[in-house]
Amino acid sequence: MTATADSLWFMTAHLLIRLKQSDNTEGLSIIEHRMAKDFAPPLHVHHQESETFVILEGRFRFQRDGEVIEADVGDTIHLPKNCVHGFRVVSDYGRCLTITNGPFEDMVRAAARPAATDELPEQTPPTLEQQQALAQICSAHAIDLLGPPIA
Numbered sequence: 001m002t003a004t005a006d007s008l009w010f011m012t013a014h015l016l017i018r019l020k021q022s023d024n025t026e027g028l029s030i031i032e033h034r035m036a037k038d039f040a041p042p043l044h045v046h047h048q049e050s051e052t053f054v055i056l057e058g059r060f061r062f063q064r065d066g067e068v069i070e071a072d073v074g075d076t077i078h079l080p081k082n083c084v085h086g087f088r089v090v091s092d093y094g095r096c097l098t099i100t101n102g103p104f105e106d107m108v109r110a111a112a113r114p115a116a117t118d119e120l121p122e123q124t125p126p127t128l129e130q131q132q133a134l135a136q137i138c139s140a141h142a143i144d145l146l147g148p149p150i151a
Contacts, residue, residue: 008112009121013039015112018097021105029105031098036123040088040149046081048142049102053077058094062087063150086150107141
């Protein structure tokens, strides 16, 4: 990890912000996600940005507007804004980059906490209060949570 990367725990993932929106004129954000098996955010939609995933380690299952896509190391999955999507880590460990140019980075910062170590945070299911808080933070950043994570 470089000294300039922000290290955050988001849900049960460890995120490293590799390129901050504030550090480039295009407003791009590149975030490295490190996740355990079965990490899966709720089904959701981004209204102000597209999201591109580059798979670095592991195997992922994506759902994009009802279509299921299996992704392995080296694959790139593009999710245009306003498409309903989600993903799940189906291998023991997954690592990917997300590339966005909208409010996603700010949402992550609002919902995350500084990582205490370089390891993954404790792998516990979110409480109802945590789920409600995430939904409110996402909504404030033009991201709507639509349902449970994909299988």
